[in-house]
Amino acid sequence: MDRLLYALSLLGVIVSACSGALTAGRRKLDWLGVLAIATATAIGGGTLRDVLLGRYPIFWIRDPNYIVASLAAAVGTLLVTRFGKPPRMALLIADALGLAFFTISGAQVTESLHSPALVVVLMGAITGAAGGVLRDVLSGETPLLFREGELYGTAAIAGAGIYLLAEQLGWPTSRAGLLGMAAIAIIRFAAILWRIRLPIFHIADED
Numbered sequence: 634m635d636r637l638l639y640a641l642s643l644l645g646v647i648v649s650a651c652s653g654a655l656t657a658g659r660r661k662l663d664w665l666g667v668l669a670i671a672t673a674t675a676i677g678g679g680t681l682r683d684v685l686l687g688r689y690p691i692f693w694i695r696d697p698n699y700i701v702a703s704l705a706a707a708v709g710t711l712l713v714t715r716f717g718k719p720p721r722m723a724l725l726i727a728d729a730l731g732l733a734f735f736t737i738s739g740a741q742v743t744e745s746l747h748s749p750a751l752v753v754v755l756m757g758a759i760t761g762a763a764g765g766v767l768r769d770v771l772s773g774e775t776p777l778l779f780r781e782g783e784l785y786g787t788a789a790i791a792g793a794g795i796y797l798l799a800e801q802l803g804w805p806t807s808r809a810g811l812l813g814m815a816a817i818a819i820i821r822f823a824a825i826l827w828r829i830r831l832p833i834f835h836i837a838d839e840d
Contacts, residue, residue, distance in 0.1 A: 645734035736761030757793035792817030
């Protein structure tokens with residue numbers, strides 16, 4: 634695996650595990666629950682991607698370093714938060730970074746299999762968002778992906794599309810990947826800070 638892609642995947646695992654651990658802490662779970670949700674958040678998106686693409690063995694079975702990184706990030710989060718309550722923004726930042734890293738790494742994995750552009754974008758978005766969906770479901774919360782107007786899946790799709798477009802314009806893969814990640818993070822942070830939302834589709838109930 635390309636070194637940059639491997640580094641992106643590990644970074645995605647680490648920040649996603651941190652977001653999972655923070656969510657579990659807010660739900661007052663025990664340490665085992667924290668580790669379970671952190672790991673599910675970290676490997677959920679990549680696992681679904683590999684299953685859909687028929688890419689076996691699954692990435693974390695092929696390379697257990699992903700599980701080690703996930704558990705280490707969860708334990709590190711547990712230790713750090715013993716010295717003070719992290720701000721709500723810490724969870725949102727970790728989640729946005731995880732979405733950015735995983736979306737682009739997922740797009741690159743799919744691209745390496747010579748998949749069509751549409752599949753690359755969709756698999757990138759699935760890789761980025763599915764772990765967060767799994768985290769929220771296991772924590773008993775409405776997933777960010779389905780919350781009213783949130784620019785979550787939209788950010789992932791846009792970032793993966795920008796990544797492919799930059800490559801088509803002749804950008805090196807590494808620079809195109811960084812551009813895609815930056816786009817995802819900027820869209821998410823803008824949505825959080827300025828409450829930018831998609832239009833809501835609503836059908837009024839009949840009397």
